[in-house]
Structures are given as C-alpha cells and as structure tokens.
Amino acid sequence: MLITIPQVLTAAQVQDCREALLRAQWESGQKTAGYLAQHTKSNLQLPIDSALAQQVGDFLLHILHNNPTFVAAALPAKILSPRFNCYQGGGTYGNHIDNAIFSLPQRDARLRSDVSSTLFLSDAQDYEGGELIIEDTYGSQSIKLNAGDLVVYPGTSLHRVNPVTKGMRLASFFWSQSMVRHAHQRRLLWDLDQSIQALAAKDATDPQVIRLSGVYHNLLREWAEV
Numbered sequence: 001m002l003i004t005i006p007q008v009l010t011a012a013q014v015q016d017c018r019e020a021l022l023r024a025q026w027e028s029g030q031k032t033a034g035y036l037a038q039h040t041k042s043n044l045q046l047p048i049d050s051a052l053a054q055q056v057g058d059f060l061l062h063i064l065h066n067n068p069t070f071v072a073a074a075l076p077a078k079i080l081s082p083r084f085n086c087y088q089g090g091g092t093y094g095n096h097i098d099n100a101i102f103s104l105p106q107r108d109a110r111l112r113s114d115v116s117s118t119l120f121l122s123d124a125q126d127y128e129g130g131e132l133i134i135e136d137t138y139g140s141q142s143i144k145l146n147a148g149d150l151v152v153y154p155g156t157s158l159h160r161v162n163p164v165t166k167g168m169r170l171a172s173f174f175w176s177q178s179m180v181r182h183a184h185q186r187r188l189l190w191d192l193d194q195s196i197q198a199l200a201a202k203d204a205t206d207p208q209v210i211r212l213s214g215v216y217h218n219l220l221r222e223w224a225e226v
Contacts (some may be wrong), residue, residue, distance in 0.1 A: 001187040002134060002141055002153040003073045008063060008119060009148035017056055017121055018147075021170055024052050026086055029093070040094030043161070046084040049105075057082040060119065060172060072193050073152045074115045075186060076176040077226060081105065082119070084172050087130055092163040098155050102175060113155040113175035114183075120145045120171050127167030134159045154183045179224040189223075192216050 009017070026044040046053045060082045064070050080102050087093075102111045118132055124144045132143040136157040143151050153159075155175060180186045193216060199209045 001073070001183060001190060002136070002138060002143075002151065003069075003190070004143070004145060005067070005069045005073070005150040005152065006145075007148050008067055008070065008150045011148065013063070014121060014147045017059075017172075018170060020052060020056055021046070021084060021086075021121070024050070024084075029085060040092075040096060040160075043091045043093055044086040044088075048081075048083060053084060054081065056084070056172075057174075060174075070117075070150065070152065073186075073190055074117070074176045075179045075189065075220075075224075076115070077179045078104070078111045078177040080111050080113075080175045082172045082174040084121075084170070087161060087164040087169040088127075088167065090163050090165060091161075091169075093161040095158055095160045097158055098175065100155075111175065112177045112181075114178040114181060115152060115176040115186075116155045116157065116159075116173070117150060117152050117176065118143075118171055118173045119148075119150045121147050122168060122170045123147045127169045128165045129162045130164040130169040131162045132159060133162060156183065179226055180220070181225060182223075185219075185223050189216065189219060192219070 024046050027047055029041050029043040029045045030038060032045060061079060064079060098113050098116055100113060102113060104111055123146050130144065132151065134141045134143060134153050134157050136154060145151060178186060180189065192212065196209060196212050196216060199206065
C-alpha cells in the first residue's frame with residue numbers, strides 16, 4: 001500500500017525546517033550505510049545524535065501524531081525519530097530494502113520497520129532527478145512530491161533515489177512499527193476507514209455507518225499487536 005499525504009506541513013513550517021537544516025553540519029550518508037549500501041549510497045545526512053536533528057525530529061513527531069491520515073495509514077505503535085538527508089551534485093541511493101529492526105535511542109527497546117515514510121522538504125521544481133522509485137506488488141512507482149507532502153509505503157519495498165543532477169533535495173525519512181504487522185491487513189483497514197469517512201460525511205447517524213465502524217474496530221482489535 002502506497003499512500004501520498006499532501007500538506008502534512010504548512011508552507012511556514014517547511015520554511016522553518018529548511019532554514020534550520022541549511023545551517024546544519026552534514027556528514028556523509030556512508031556513516032550509516034550497511035555493507036551492501038556502501039556500494040550504492042551517495043548522499044549527505046544529518047548526524048542522528050545532533051541536537052538539531054532531535055529538535056526538528058521532535059517537532060515532526062508532534063505533527064505526525066496529530067495527522068489523522070498518517071495515523072490511519074500507518075497505525076503506528078512506535079515511530080523512530082525522523083532523520084534527514086540531502087541529495088545534490090549527482091547524489092543518489094541505489095536499490096535497497098530498509099533494515100528490518102532499529103534500536104530505539106536511549107532505551108533498551110527495538111522497532112520493527114513495518115512502514116517507511118519520506119517527507120519532502122524541497123519543492124519538486126527546485127531540483128532535477130531525485131525521484132523516489134518504489135517497487136512492490138503494486139508495480140513501480142515514481143514519487144516526487146512538493147515540500148510538506150509525505151509518502152507512506154511498506155518497509156518491505158525495494159526502493160531507490162535517482163541521482164539529483166541539479167539543485168538540492170532535502171527530505172526527512174523515518175520508520176514506524178505498526179500496530180498491524182501485515183501490509184495486506186493495513187490495506188483492508190485503510191480502505192474500510194476511507195469508506196466509513198466518506199459515508200459519514202453524508203450522514204454520520206446512518207446505522208450502516210455505525211455498523212461499519214464497528215467492523216473496523218473489531219478487525220483492528222483482532223489484528224493489533226499492542
């Protein structure tokens with residue numbers, strides 16, 4: 001399931017994030033690359049433990065937890081603190097699948113990366129190339145969104161970032177452990193939720209809307225790991 005969510009950040013919020021990131025001290029993305037990624041990863045990343053990464057990351061977590069579309073799509077139990085990358089001057093990241101398990105900072109705990117997300121912080125017209133190519137059961141999708149827009153997709157997906165040949169591509173990326181482990185179950189819940197929302201907008205008191213809402217919550221109760 002691949003879902004794009006427009007305007008997760010307002011223009012003013014994007015501008016604040018960009019101004020902070022443009023003043024940051026970036027490092028080679030190779031520092032967090034695994035053995036295979038060493039051969040395909042060529043970008044810049046904000047150090048994970050930097051004060052700026054934590055500050056902007058905490059701000060984004062607050063936004064995400066209060067975005068009903070993201071919550072409905074990911075059904076997050078845990079969200080890894082957002083990270084930040086920069087592609088320019090031919091920077092790219094070849095085909096890869098994200099790590100299955102991440103350690104949570106400052107806690108003896110781990111997160112399973114069920115859902116991957118990329119929040120774009122540069123407008124599509126500000127750089128050339130840099131498409132996020134995601135390949136899964138739904139085929140190959142080329143994603144290049146405007147600043148403030150988010151894409152959510154299964155952590156199991158093969159994906160890459162095409163070379164940025166002109167301009168700069170800034171983005172935040174992060175992973176969520178979903179309350180619902182399996183992608184096909186999250187897809188069913190998403191479709192059901194969207195249908196309920198559309199019907200409720202016409203008549204929230206319709207008994208069938210209430211009935212479907214009960215089906216949704218009973219399925220979530222059946223499948224959720226909390």
